[in-house]
Amino acid sequence: MSAIQAQELRKAFGPFVALDGLSLTVEPGAVFGFLGPNGAGKTTTIRILAGLARADAGQVSVAGVDLRADGHLLSRRVGYLPEEPAFYPWMSAVEFLDYVGRLYGQTPAERKARTTELLELTGLTEARKRRVGGYSRGMRQRLGLAQALYHRPEVLLLDEPVSALDPAGRKDVLGLIEGLRGNCTVFMSTHILADVERICDSVAVIDHGRLLAEGRRDELIERYAAPALRVEAAVSAAEAFAAWAAGLSALPWVSAVNLDGLTATVQVTDLPLAQRELLRLAVAADLTLERYELVKPTLEDVFLRIVA
Amino acid sequence: MNFLTALRKEWLEQRRTRRLLIVIIVFVAFGLSSPLMAKFMPEVMKSFPETAAIASMFPDPTAADAVGQYLKNMSQFGLLLAVLLSMGAVTNEKERGTAALMLTKPLPRGSFLAAKAVALLITFGVGVALAGLGGYYYTYVLFEPLPVGGWLALNGLLLAYIFVYVAITLLASTLARSQVAAGGIAFGLAILLSIFKAIPTTGKLIPAKLLDWGMQAALGNCETAWGALAVCLGLALAALLGAWLALRKQEL
Numbered sequence: 001m002s003a004i005q006a007q008e009l010r011k012a013f014g015p016f017v018a019l020d021g022l023s024l025t026v027e028p029g030a031v032f033g034f035l036g037p038n039g040a041g042k043t044t045t046i047r048i049l050a051g052l053a054r055a056d057a058g059q060v061s062v063a064g065v066d067l068r069a070d071g072h073l074l075s076r077r078v079g080y081l082p083e084e085p086a087f088y089p090w091m092s093a094v095e096f097l098d099y100v101g102r103l104y105g106q107t108p109a110e111r112k113a114r115t116t117e118l119l120e121l122t123g124l125t126e127a128r129k130r131r132v133g134g135y136s137r138g139m140r141q142r143l144g145l146a147q148a149l150y151h152r153p154e155v156l157l158l159d160e161p162v163s164a165l166d167p168a169g170r171k172d173v174l175g176l177i178e179g180l181r182g183n184c185t186v187f188m189s190t191h192i193l194a195d196v197e198r199i200c201d202s203v204a205v206i207d208h209g210r211l212l213a214e215g216r217r218d219e220l221i222e223r224y225a226a227p228a229l230r231v232e233a234a235v236s237a238a239e240a241f242a243a244w245a246a247g248l249s250a251l252p253w254v255s256a257v258n259l260d261g262l263t264a265t266v267q268v269t270d271l272p273l274a275q276r277e278l279l280r281l282a283v284a285a286d287l288t289l290e291r292y293e294l295v296k297p298t299l300e301d302v303f304l305r306i307v308a
Numbered sequence: 309m310n311f312l313t314a315l316r317k318e319w320l321e322q323r324r325t326r327r328l329l330i331v332i333i334v335f336v337a338f339g340l341s342s343p344l345m346a347k348f349m350p351e352v353m354k355s356f357p358e359t360a361a362i363a364s365m366f367p368d369p370t371a372a373d374a375v376g377q378y379l380k381n382m383s384q385f386g387l388l389l390a391v392l393l394s395m396g397a398v399t400n401e402k403e404r405g406t407a408a409l410m411l412t413k414p415l416p417r418g419s420f421l422a423a424k425a426v427a428l429l430i431t432f433g434v435g436v437a438l439a440g441l442g443g444y445y446y447t448y449v450l451f452e453p454l455p456v457g458g459w460l461a462l463n464g465l466l467l468a469y470i471f472v473y474v475a476i477t478l479l480a481s482t483l484a485r486s487q488v489a490a491g492g493i494a495f496g497l498a499i500l501l502s503i504f505k506a507i508p509t510t511g512k513l514i515p516a517k518l519l520d521w522g523m524q525a526a527l528g529n530c531e532t533a534w535g536a537l538a539v540c541l542g543l544a545l546a547a548l549l550g551a552w553l554a555l556r557k558q559e560l
Contacts, residue, residue: 047408047559047560050412051412052408052411052412052559052560053559053560054559072416074412075412075413075414075415076414078412080409080412082405082408082409084405085405085409086404086405086406086408086409087406087409088317088321088406090321090324090325091324099313099317100413102310102313102316103310103313103314103410103413103414103415104413104414105414144409147409
């Protein structure tokens with residue numbers, strides 16, 4: 001059974017269509033990256049999955065709970081972190097997590113142990129007694145993650161979980177999320193592609209409320225990222241290099257050429273042929289080269305290609 | 309489910325954000341000052357040449373004047389505080405995003421709302437109780453002892469009167485997008501209710517009628533207004549039910 005199954009989700013806010021028949025499947029235990037440009041429908045999707053909004057049409061089940069029929073069961077199986085988590089400013093982190101523990105019916109001993117564990121995990125132990133009103137955005141994000149993890153949910157819904165963190169904090173939190181792999185299904189929306197590339201094993205790309213691509217990260221890269229070769233010329237060959245690079249576009253196995261100063265990135269349709277021919281052509285043109293390499297495609301290439 | 313946990317949090321919030329303290333200070337101040345004003349205001353007026361002539365026309369103040377002053381002050385400021393302290397209860401949580409965060413936990417929307425209503429009832433209950441103690445003592449010292457049962461009835465009815473406006477404001481807070489709008493709606497409804505006072509058939513059933521009943525009870529008279537009490541409690545329950553139904557349908 002899938003951890004998240006959405007079929008033909010539709011949601012409109014007046015004339016604006018936020019979701020237009022979105023369907024996706026997330027396997028249990030996956031760390032799933034949910035990508036899309038601003039306004040693509042990521043947050044709307046997460047709010048529907050968290051039970052905070054209702055789809056106008058379509059079916060959705062999360063952690064085995066059919067949201068239309070048994071939405072009230074969702075809270076014990078799902079953890080949710082909004083993009084900008086908000087707390088009661090007069091509470092301390094300890095008090096807030098204790099309150100969450102009470103809502104989950106935990107005993108005082110269980111609450112104490114779990115609160116201590118989560119504060120440690122999210123690096124908030126020192127600030128545990130400070131009022132949340134004085135927390136930085138990054139600290140609130142960490143506390144948000146702690147409350148989402150409190151009841152050890154089957155599915156964790158994270159809306160831009162590291163957007164407010166500094167590089168060190170981001171590294172810690174991504175490591176923490178990565179550590180959940182296999183124990184919990186993580187559904188994470190983000191626009192930071194390097195983070196997705198680092199920790200997500202499956203990815204979906206949406207735009208204008210529609211699913212554009214979905215699959216395992218490596219499969220997507222293989223499917224969508226065009227192979228490319230990068231050639232860098234010596235300064236002495238600058239003029240001849242520009243002319244040579246411009247001429248490459250006419251070749252049948254070249255799909256695009258991007259020239260940036262003395263570096264040309266050549267996207268090709270037939271990689272083995274290009275690997276044989278490109279260097280031969282450079283030699284024939286009597287170019288002095290500094291560098292010649294195969295470019296490893298990234299998720300960013302995939303994203304830009306799909307969304308564009 | 310989880311109502312008591314939510315109530316515990318709401319009650320803590322009433323104390324931490326000093327709402328309880330504000331209610332106690334305002335109510336106790338009026339509880340103590342009302343009998344004093346009833347007793348000494350004519351004396352103060354007599355001491356000024358401009359008002360001495362008018363003051364001399366007034367009869368000597370009685371316990372009824374103290375009770376009247378107490379009811380007038382407490383009901384006016386009670387209504388004001390009921391609206392001011394309740395108008396952000398739901399809108400603020402929706403605006404800030406805490407409602408969205410907490411309502412993904414095992415906290416039903418009905419418990420979320422009921423806890424707020426009960427916490428406000430307790431806050432105003434504590435305020436009225438302390439004001440009632442002070443008001444009773446000063447009335448006793450400056451005038452005469454009032455019937456204890458009647459005084460308790462007056463304060464109970466005063467609390468019911470205030471709670472009607474708490475419930476109406478909670479409904480407004482659930483429906484409105486901002487706390488200012490919620491306050492506006494609540495004050496609008498309060499004005500609407502006061503208009504009904506002028507109509508003989510409805511005038512007997514509006515919340516203000518509870519104050520008349522309280523006044524009579526405190527002075528040892530037997531005039532009652534059960535109809536008004538039933539309508540007020542019905543109004544409060546209907547407002548809370550309406551708020552719950554609205555919140556259930558809202559997307560956060």
